[in-house]
Structures are given as C-alpha cells and as structure tokens.
Amino acid sequence: MNLYGNFSKEEWLKTLNINETNIPSAFIIHGEWEHEELKNWRTILSETKSPKWNTLIGLYKGSTIGYANAYGSPAAINSTHPFAAVGTDLFVQTGYFGGLSLEVNYGDLLIVTEAEMQDGVSNWYFPDAKTIKSDERIINAAIDYCEKKKYPYIAGSIVTTNTLLHETNEQIAASVMKGHLGIDMETPSTLAAAKRFNRKAIGLLNLSEHILKGDTLYAYTSEREAIEAETDEKIRDVALYLAANTNKFTN
Numbered sequence: 001m002n003l004y005g006n007f008s009k010e011e012w013l014k015t016l017n018i019n020e021t022n023i024p025s026a027f028i029i030h031g032e033w034e035h036e037e038l039k040n041w042r043t044i045l046s047e048t049k050s051p052k053w054n055t056l057i058g059l060y061k062g063s064t065i066g067y068a069n070a071y072g073s074p075a076a077i078n079s080t081h082p083f084a085a086v087g088t089d090l091f092v093q094t095g096y097f098g099g100l101s102l103e104v105n106y107g108d109l110l111i112v113t114e115a116e117m118q119d120g121v122s123n124w125y126f127p128d129a130k131t132i133k134s135d136e137r138i139i140n141a142a143i144d145y146c147e148k149k150k151y152p153y154i155a156g157s158i159v160t161t162n163t164l165l166h167e168t169n170e171q172i173a174a175s176v177m178k179g180h181l182g183i184d185m186e187t188p189s190t191l192a193a194a195k196r197f198n199r200k201a202i203g204l205l206n207l208s209e210h211i212l213k214g215d216t217l218y219a220y221t222s223e224r225e226a227i228e229a230e231t232d233e234k235i236r237d238v239a240l241y242l243a244a245n246t247n248k249f250t251n
Contacts, residue, residue, distance in 0.1 A: 007082075007085065009085060009086050009087070012082045012085045012086050013086055015082065016051045016052070016082055016083075016086070017051050018049075018051050018057065018086075022049065022051075022057055022064065023064070023083075023086050023087050023088060024057055024064045024065050024066035024083065024088050025063055025064055025065070025088065025089055025090065025243070025246040025247065026063065026065050026066070026088065026089065026090040026091070026092065026242065026243035026244075026246040027065070027066035027067070027068070027079070027080070027083050027088045027090070027091050027092070027243075028065065028066070028067045028068075028091075028092045028094060028239050028240075028243060029067075029068050029070050029076050029079050029080060029091065029092070029093050029094070029095075029186065029190055030067070030068070030069050030070070030094045030095055031070060031071060031072070031076060031093065031094070031095025031096065031184065031185060031186035031187075032069060032071060032095055032096065033071045034069075035054065035069045037069055038054070038056065038067075038069055040236075041056050041058075041067045042056065044058075044060060044236075044240070045057075045058025045059060045060055045065060045067065046058055046059045046060070047059050052068070052079075054068050054069045054070065054075075054079075055067070055068040055079065056068070060240060060243065060244055061244045062244075063243065063244050063246065065240075065243045065244070066079075066083060066088065070186060071185070071186075072119075072162070072163070072185050072186060073119040073120065073121035073122065073160070073162065073185060073186055073188070073189035074121055074189075075186075076093065076121075076186040076189045076190050077121050077122075077189045077190075077192075077193050079190075080189065080190045080193035080194060080201075081193040081196075084193050084194050084196065084197035084199045085197055088199065089199055089200060089246050089247075089250045090138070090199065090200050090201070090242065090243065090246045090249065090250055091190050091191075091193075091194045091199060091200070091201040091202075092201070092202055092203075092204060092239045092242055092243060093112075093186055093187045093190040093191070093201065093202070093203040093204070093205075094203075094204050094205065094206075094235050094236070094239055095184060095185075095186055095187075095205055095206070096184065096205060096206050096207070096208035096228075097110060097158060097181075097182035097183060097184040097205040097206070097207060097208065098167075098182055098183045098184075098207075098208065098209050098210070098211040099181070099182050099207050099209070099210035099211055099212055099213070099215075100159075100172065100175055100180050100181060100182050100183060100211060100212055101156075101179075101180070101181045101182070101212065102212060102213075103154060103156075103181065104154055104181050104182065104207055104210070105152070105207070106207050106210065106224060106227045106228075106231075107152055107207075107227045107230070107231055108152050108153060108154050108207060108231075109146060109151055109152065109153040109154075109204060109205075109206070109231060109234055109235055109238065110153070110154055110155075110156070110158070110181060110182060110203075110204070110205040110206070110207065111134075111139060111142050111143060111146070111153055111154070111155040111156075111202070111203075111204060112134050112155075112156075112157070112158055112187050112202065112203030112204070112205060113133065113134055113139055113155050113156055113157055114131050114132070114133045114134070114156075114157040114158075115131060115132055115133075115134075115157065115158050115159070115160050115184075115187045115188040115191060115203065116130060116131050116157065116158070116159040116160065116175075116178070116180065116188070117129065117130060117131060117132060117160060117188045117192070118159055118160055118161055118162070119160040119161060119162050119185065119186075119188055119189055120162045121162075121188075121189045121192075122160070122188035122189045122191070122192035122193075125192035125193060125195070125196045126192055126195070126196075131157070131188075132188050132191045132192050132195065133191070134191060134201060134202040134203060135200040135201060135202060137200070137249055138200050138201070138202040138242060138249055139155065139202060141242060141245075141249050142202060142204065142238055142242060143155060145238055145241050145242075146238065149234070149237070149238075151234045151238070154181060156179075156180075156181040157178075157179065157180050157181060158180050158181060158182045158183060158184055158187060158203070158205070159175045159178070159180045159182075159183050160183065160184050160185060160186070160187055160188045160189075161183055161184075161185060162185070163185070167183070167211075172211055172212075182205065182207070183211070184203075184205055187203035187205070190203070191203070200249070200250055202242070204235050204238055204239055205235075206228055206231045206232055206235055207228075207231075208228060
C-alpha cells in the first residue's frame with residue numbers, strides 16, 4: 001500500500017469515502033478552535049454528507065461545496081491536500097488574524113495576497129520558498145465583490161505561526177517591520193497544498209485582536225465580539241460567492 005504522499009486519486013476517494021459525483025468544486029476551510037460553525041453550515045448547505053468528523057459536503061446554488069473546521073496548519077492541510085488531490089478546483093481559507101498594522105481596523109475583511117510561511121507545514125510543500133501567494137484572479141474577484149457589496153476590506157500580506165501561544169513581542173515586531181498586515185495559523189498551508197496540485201486558493205480573514213494596539217484574545221469586549229460576528233457573515237458571503245462561481249474563476 002502506498003503511503004499518503006504517494007496516494008492516487010482513487011486511494012484518496014476511498015479514504016474520504018466519496019465518489020466522483022461527491023467531489024466539491026470548491027472547499028472552504030475555517031480556522032477556529034470551536035466547531036460551532038459546523039452547525040451554521042448544516043443549514044447553508046443542502047443534502048449534506050460528512051466524510052470526516054469536521055467536514056461537510058453539500059449543495060449551494062447548484063454547486064457541490066465542501067466545508068471544514070480546521071484549527072492550525074496541520075488540520076488545514078488535512079482538509080486541503082486530499083480534496084486538492086481528487087480534483088477540487090478552489091480553496092478558500094477563512095478564519096481570524098491578529099492585526100500588525102495601523103491600516104487594519106476591526107470590521108475589515110482581510111484579503112490575503114501573500115503569506116510568509118512560518119507555520120512549519122507549508123514549508124514541506126515548497127521548501128525553497130519563504131512566501132506563497134493567493135491566486136491573483138481570485139483576489140481580484142474577491143475585491144470586486146467586496147466593492148459591489150460595499151464591504152470594508154484591505155488586501156495585503158500576512159505571516160503565519162505554528163502556535164499563537166508562542167508569539168512574543170520580538171517576533172511581532174519583526175513581522176511588523178516586514179510590512180505584514182496580520183498574523184494567522186492556517187493560510188499558507190491551504191495555499192501551498194492547493195498550489196501543489198495546481199488548484200487555486202485565497203485567504204479571507206477577520207481581525208480578532210489588534211496586537212499592534214495591545215489587544216489580545218483574552219481581553220475581548222462586547223463591541224469587538226459584535227463586530228467580529230458581523231464580519232464573519234460578510235466573509236461567509238464572499239467565500240460562498242467565490243465557491244458558487246468556481247467555474248467562472250478557474251476556467
């Protein structure tokens with residue numbers, strides 16, 4: 001039997017317990033510790049099936065779309081790699097980031113253009129690269145949609161860490177000096193696995209704590225929570241728009 005890195009499409013389909021007709025055209029990976037978001041997606045997608053404990057596949061506006069909760073790069077790669085291998089064309093990484101720039105405000109939707117790979121996972125896919133980019137065509141589609149819907153957004157680069165609990169003032173200062181808008185835990189792994197199989201991918205993130213202003217995850221305010229929830233809805237809308245129009249953006 002082949003090891004995972006040598007799996008064929010047929011072996012991945014068997015592992016995922018799906019067939020050709022169940023392959024999603026697009027897949028949304030949401031980076032969050034809690035898995036309550038799965039409940040929302042059971043109402044968004046119809047005729048759902050769950051090939052893995054954190055994963056749903058269902059229909060949205062006639063398109064087959066996948067969704068998974070994945071906290072951290074190792075979990076994100078376990079969702080992206082198998083589905084990229086079997087033929088999913090588009091991956092949208094959603095979730096949260098810490099703000100590293102005064103250009104970013106609560107309520108902004110961050111469209112990730114490029115990610116510095118310090119997560120320890122994406123580097124295995126492209127060991128000679130330091131950064132990896134979102135697909136330019138998908139970036140432009142996301143920007144156009146945000147402008148049409150009048151969603152506040154900002155586009156730029158981020159850095160990704162393997163654990164937020166290891167973040168230090170010195171590490172953050174170095175990332176700020178590089179001009180990154182934020183820091184997250186999943187985006188480059190999703191971008192890297194997608195690129196490995198010649199698929200398209202993008203990151204759409206929500207500002208959870210403005211590190212540069214001294215905010216942390218452990219000092220939430222009711223105002224920040226309300227803004228975050230509203231921004232989550234906008235990001236979900238953009239992700240679904242891209243997913244439902246995958247053929248338009250990938251052909």
